[in-house]
Amino acid sequence: MGISAHNNHEKVFSMSQKPTDKSRTCTSGIELKPYYTSADIPEHHRPNVDVAPGEAQFHRGFHASGYRSKPWRIFQLSGFGKPEDENERIKFLLKNGETGFIMEHDRNTADHCYNVTHPDVIARREDVGLTGAVMQSVRDTAICMDGLPVDTSFGHAGGAVVQHAPFALAAYWTVAKQRGFDLATISGTGQSDFNLTYLGCVTKEQIPTEAGLRFNADIIEFCEQYLPRWVPVSIAGYNAADTGLTPDQELGVLFANAVEYLDEIQRRGNMPLVQAARGCGGVSFRASINIIEEACKMRAARLMWSQLLVERYNISDPKVRNLRIHCVTAGSKMTYQQPLNNIVRGTVMALGAILGGVQSLGVSGYDEALSIPSEHAHQMSVRIQQILQEETGIADVTDPLGGSFYVETLTAQLVEKAWAFFEAIQLQGGYLAALDSGWLHAQAADNQYQEFMHTESGEQKIIGVNCFRDDESPFEVDGFMGTDDAFDVATERLNEVLRSRHEAGAAAALKQLAADCRSDKNIMPAMMDALAAEVTLGEIGDVYREVFGNWNTPIQT
Amino acid sequence: MDNSQKRILMAKTGLDGHWRGPTIVARALRDAGFEVIMIGMASTDDIVSAAVDEDVDLVGLNVGGHIDVAIRAIEQVQVARPGLPIFAGGTIPPHAAKQLEALGVEVYPPGSQLVDIVDAAERLTGTR
Numbered sequence: 001m002g003i004s005a006h007n008n009h010e011k012v013f014s015m016s017q018k019p020t021d022k023s024r025t026c027t028s029g030i031e032l033k034p035y036y037t038s039a040d041i042p043e044h045h046r047p048n049v050d051v052a053p054g055e056a057q058f059h060r061g062f063h064a065s066g067y068r069s070k071p072w073r074i075f076q077l078s079g080f081g082k083p084e085d086e087n088e089r090i091k092f093l094l095k096n097g098e099t100g101f102i103m104e105h106d107r108n109t110a111d112h113c114y115n116v117t118h119p120d121v122i123a124r125r126e127d128v129g130l131t132g133a134v135m136q137s138v139r140d141t142a143i144c145m146d147g148l149p150v151d152t153s154f155g156h157a158g159g160a161v162v163q164h165a166p167f168a169l170a171a172y173w174t175v176a177k178q179r180g181f182d183l184a185t186i187s188g189t190g191q192s193d194f195n196l197t198y199l200g201c202v203t204k205e206q207i208p209t210e211a212g213l214r215f216n217a218d219i220i221e222f223c224e225q226y227l228p229r230w231v232p233v234s235i236a237g238y239n240a241a242d243t244g245l246t247p248d249q250e251l252g253v254l255f256a257n258a259v260e261y262l263d264e265i266q267r268r269g270n271m272p273l274v275q276a277a278r279g280c281g282g283v284s285f286r287a288s289i290n291i292i293e294e295a296c297k298m299r300a301a302r303l304m305w306s307q308l309l310v311e312r313y314n315i316s317d318p319k320v321r322n323l324r325i326h327c328v329t330a331g332s333k334m335t336y337q338q339p340l341n342n343i344v345r346g347t348v349m350a351l352g353a354i355l356g357g358v359q360s361l362g363v364s365g366y367d368e369a370l371s372i373p374s375e376h377a378h379q380m381s382v383r384i385q386q387i388l389q390e391e392t393g394i395a396d397v398t399d400p401l402g403g404s405f406y407v408e409t410l411t412a413q414l415v416e417k418a419w420a421f422f423e424a425i426q427l428q429g430g431y432l433a434a435l436d437s438g439w440l441h442a443q444a445a446d447n448q449y450q451e452f453m454h455t456e457s458g459e460q461k462i463i464g465v466n467c468f469r470d471d472e473s474p475f476e477v478d479g480f481m482g483t484d485d486a487f488d489v490a491t492e493r494l495n496e497v498l499r500s501r502h503e504a505g506a507a508a509a510l511k512q513l514a515a516d517c518r519s520d521k522n523i524m525p526a527m528m529d530a531l532a533a534e535v536t537l538g539e540i541g542d543v544y545r546e547v548f549g550n551w552n553t554p555i556q557t
Numbered sequence: 558m559d560n561s562q563k564r565i566l567m568a569k570t571g572l573d574g575h576w577r578g579p580t581i582v583a584r585a586l587r588d589a590g591f592e593v594i595m596i597g598m599a600s601t602d603d604i605v606s607a608a609v610d611e612d613v614d615l616v617g618l619n620v621g622g623h624i625d626v627a628i629r630a631i632e633q634v635q636v637a638r639p640g641l642p643i644f645a646g647g648t649i650p651p652h653a654a655k656q657l658e659a660l661g662v663e664v665y666p667p668g669s670q671l672v673d674i675v676d677a678a679e680r681l682t683g684t685r
Contacts, residue, residue, distance in 0.1 A: 108572045108622075120572060123600040127571050127622035201574040204598045243577055332577070336667040369667045370650040448581055456671055465668040479650020481623070557569060557576035557597045 026293040028248035030413050036405035045412035048303065053357070053398045058322050059303035059411060061357040066398030067389075071099075073154060073360035074385045075326065079104030079132040080372055080482035082489050083144035086133035090148060092375060096382050100154035100360070103144055104132035105168060106486070111161040111203045113541025116490045120204065129486025131372055132158070136490065136537045137497045141171040142178065150176050155188035161203065162212040165192035165219065165233070167540055170527040173227070189231035189282065192216050193239065194257050198435040199444065200239030202553055209432045211548040215523065217264045220279050222524035224271045233261065234326070236284035242332045244444030244451070247288070247297045248414050252421030253440065254283060255304055256431040262313060277309055278320045287361075288330040289345060291352030293410065295401055298325055298356025300414040307415075326360035327353040334368035338464035339477040342366035347384050354394055355401055361385060371479030438554025445555075494536065501534040509533035513540065517547045560590030563682040566613040568599040570630055571622030578647060578667075579619040585671040586617075586678055601630040605637045614682040618645040618662075624653035631660050642681035646674070 024032045033040065041049065053061030063069060076093055078101070079086040090101045106129050108114065108121050115121070115136050116128060128134060135141050135158075148155065159168030169190045173183055194216075198209055207215070216233045223232035235258050237250035245253060258280055265276040285301065287294050305323040309315040329349035334342045346363045353361055363381040365373030373381065388394055401407040428434040454460040461467050513526040513535070530540065567583055583593045596607050608616055616634055620627045631643055644663040654664040663681070665674050679685035 111574070112572060120600065123602075124570070124572060124622060124626045126625040130623055131573070200577075202576060203574045204572060369648065371648065444577075445580055445584075448577055449584055452581055452671060462668070466670070476651075478652050479648075481650075555576060555580070556595045557574070557579055 067395035102156035115538025134490040187229040200243040231282040241286035244448035248417035251418035287353035294352035295356035336369040374480035620647040
């Protein structure tokens with residue numbers, strides 16, 4: 001039988017349609033239907049669907065008027081070099097329309113609580129300042145914060161890694177006080193991120209998880225007393241996800257983490273639990289590239305937080321049950337090849353987060369796979385958000401996906417699957433046990449490997465990486481390497497602090513901090529005194545190492 | 558020759574703890590039969606002594622920080638074990654990749670295929 005040209009075309013068409021017959025799953029492994037109807041929405045979720053945003057179970061959004069009354073905060077991770085380099089970049093971002101600011105600290109020194117004179121740092125002196133400014137004393141922090149709108153903006157003090165957070169926060173607050181601000185009135189956030197510290201980015205030396213939990217509880221209690229407008233710790237899924245956990249697992253691990261803090265606060269009995277829940281209700285997620293699933297994840301998170309507070313802690317206050325979400329687009333989805341394509345990826349991932357109704361957003365730089373962001377990449381990340389905010393109309397109506405048969409179904413399915421992962425963590429003995437044993441790392445590693453295999457086989461196409469590799473771009477993107485004098489200047493400044501501070505005062509403050517670390521007292525008052533007395537980061541790290549020892553890392557990297 | 562007779566040392570030159578990349582590469586190399594010795598965040602001295610003491614056939618460096626730190630490690634390994642092949646992966650921008658290649662180091666930046674990395678290991682250790 002002869003095939004006419006017309007028939008041949010039809011044959012090609014029908015072949016190209018074939019893959020839609022194949023089963024499709026989202027990243028969380030939930031099988032997707034070609035389309036959804038109202039019958040697909042699970043029975044138990046139906047009462048949630050037709051409520052206004054800002055009403056229980058809150059999955060539709062933080063507030064009925066959404067972005068009309070409060071646009072999402074443009075909040076970009078930033079920092080490199082000397083404190084003055086970082087200060088200049090933050091001012092550049094603010095001038096370009098950023099609406100909060102993040103102070104990133106140098107990984108080598110901050111994450112490990114080392115001064116630049118530590119042998120492990122000296123051995124890598126060129127690395128110093130590559131990913132954040134070096135801040136070893138309150139003098140350095142003062143330079144980094146010079147002229148920043150601490151009173152009118154929302155500041156992130158740094159302290160991503162758990163053992164570093166008390167120092168970073170105390171330094172920020174001490175400088176704020178020196179500049180005449182009342183701590184009770186400033187707003188901002190720390191990080192103290194367990195999933196970064198113990199799962200995604202495992203440092204060479206770190207206090208054990210038990211001590212980390214105590215630090216975070218100390219910070220939560222200290223903020224309740226002195227900084228009521230501060231988000232004390234950020235419970236964050238980003239690093240769990242970028243290490244390999246799927247969106248449902250990211251949700252499960254985030255709430256397993258939250259429960260660990262809230263249970264600890266309850267056990268200590270020093271403050272009302274409802275206040276702790278209010279403080280912990282500002283969380284952080286990764287926004288990845290499967291954007292409908294990611295939007296559903298944000299909706300699922302709000303629903304789960306509300307359920308958790310009511311069912312586990314009997315907290316009914318709607319203000320506390322209403323979760324606030326910060327989000328950063330997935331760094332690991334940014335490609336090294338054809339980096340300008342990442343402007344599209346950043347835009348799409350940002351859109352997913354916004355469709356999910358997040359309160360705050362950072363977009364990774366288009367040069368993310370090459371280096372920390374150049375000034376231009378940073379500006380583009382802000383511009384992406386501004387275009388979405390000002391030009392697209394996306395901010396006009398709250399929860400624009402609400403009521404979609406598919407979105408409501410997937411939201412409910414993610415909630416169910418996430419609670420199952422939460423329970424699996426409890427079966428491991430809880431979140432801390434699942435970190436200590438390496439169980440969570442094993443989950444992440446298996447997922448990473450699967451993800452790589454899918455890319456390797458071409459089953460998952462990555463444009464410019466495993467297909468469509470021709471690059472006609474006239475723009476050459478190379479890595480931004482910051483400044484090359486961060487180590488030398490940090491060494492000089494450290495010596496200057498040690499030479500000119502009031503030595504007896506510093507020694508006494510350090511001794512008090514060590515004593516409080518050994519007791520069950522809250523370490524933050526002594527930390528504030530230590531920073532005011534110009535005790536340095538490495539000296540505090542030495543106290544930690546002596547008092548708490550090091551976490552027994554469950555993975556070999 | 559059989560891959561299982563070949564030993565590969567893997568180390569991170571920086572103090573940045575992101576472990577996703579090197580562990581995936583290590584897994585692929587082990588799946589291909591190689592013996593992989595991971596020493597994590599290691600100073601130049603640690604890398605050199607492990608390369609000598611463990612009598613490895615190939616060194617893999619995860620470079621997450623400044624290229625000068627990696628270059629110092631590479632030059633000292635080349636002094637201690639002349640001719641020992643080295644390959645590197647991680648966040649290595651194009652200008653830095655060129656610097657490493659000039660030292661005879663093969664560079665596998667983000668987006669590299671595992672099959673290419675395993676191929677390189679076989680070629681560099683002489684099993685292929």
